[in-house]
Amino acid sequence: MNYQQIYPTAPLRKYVRYFWILEDDSLDFSQKTFKIMSDGLPGLIFQESKKAFHDKDNQELPQLFLYGQTTRYTEHRAIKSFRNIGVYFEPTALKSIFGVDANELTNQHISIDELVNTNITDQLSDTTSSNQRIELLSSFLIHLAEQRSTENEKVNFATAQLQKGVSLPKIQSELNLSERSLERYFKQHIGISPNLYTRINRFQLALENIRQTQFDKLTDIAYQCNYYDQSHFIREFKEFSGTSPKRFLRQANEQVANFPEWKI
CATH class of the missing domain: 1.10.10.60 (Homeodomain-like)
Known part of the structure; x- marks a missing residue:
């Protein structure tokens, strides 16, 4: 597997801790299990390959989804090769950027398309460049923060x-x-x-x-x-x-x- 970590531009630093990219495109790919551990941070994940990851109940995860605080461990399984881009937010980002009460997403995830009227998922799918995807996500998050920022x-x-x-x-x-x-x-x-x-x-x-x-x-x-x-x-x-x-x-x-x- 290959992993990269990218830090946000100045306008996002009070909301985003960092972006990450994880990929496994090996020809002899075998199913992988990932543990999700409690870290005090919400996040967002984009899957380049639809249906690559399933949750612990074997349900497909959305292509682009937001998740809240994790108060107990859980698992995700990768059933085929993948390239994922993730965002580790600061603790208050769900309310600050997305305008939702954070407790509504504790131990939950939601497709971005269900939360925000946007075509960001299509935009991310239409490019294969990880750097361009991070630029698209950055612009998307900055736009939301400017519209909805509710800092406490x-x-x-x-x-x-x-x-x-x-x-x-x-x-x-x-x-x-x-x-x-x-x-x-x-x-x-x-x-x-x-x-x-x-x-x-x-x-x-x-x-x-x-x-x-x-x-x-x-x-x-x-x-x-x-x-x-x-x-x-x-x-x-x-x-x-x-x-x-x-x-x-x-x-x-x-x-x-x-x-x-x-x-x-």
């Missing part, structure tokens, strides 16, 4: 502070918000509660340590990432990834972050 500075501040490890009570105090008010903002703009967002970020921190093998034993990661103990860490790791840390190291071929091919 309180949520942006809270997510930035949580990623720095600041506690929720301190954030609530600084924003002069009750726990219930902050939770309502989070579900509307991010799709999940602040507590769950914090747990997913902690899982991602632990996962990054595992990727870089920066540990002697799992207990080191558990305490470094503020889990109660090793069993608590492993339990949450399985919840968000569908596997144990040791099996992840043995079986995951992770070219796209949080979307590893699973080696049987």
Whole structure:
């Protein structure tokens, strides 16, 4: 498989973390299973080959689809050769760009054609250049953001502070918000509660340590990432990834972050 990562132009940087391209056009292609792990980010995927990917229930995925927060692991299967282009958004992009309450898409996906009156899917299909496709997607997203941008500075501040490890009570105090008010903002703009967002970020921190093998034993990661103990860490790791840390190291071929091919 071939993988590329492309960073957005300046107008998109507050909405898009990066674009990615993943392709496998090998002549001896065999079916592949990919795990979808919780990462705190929504996204968008375009499939050059229609019907190349199916979800865990063996349903075909739309050619161009938007997905929300993933609070539990799931799987996609590639049944034929493919070239996919993806967008990793910032946490609040569903509300900011598409104008939808983010909790409506938590653990869900939707075809762009059902959400927006656009011919962007046809435009992407009519070119074979990945760079041109990213330019088309960029223009499409900038246009939507200019029309619909509904930024919430309180949520942006809270997510930035949580990623720095600041506690929720301190954030609530600084924003002069009750726990219930902050939770309502989070579900509307991010799709999940602040507590769950914090747990997913902690899982991602632990996962990054595992990727870089920066540990002697799992207990080191558990305490470094503020889990109660090793069993608590492993339990949450399985919840968000569908596997144990040791099996992840043995079986995951992770070219796209949080979307590893699973080696049987």
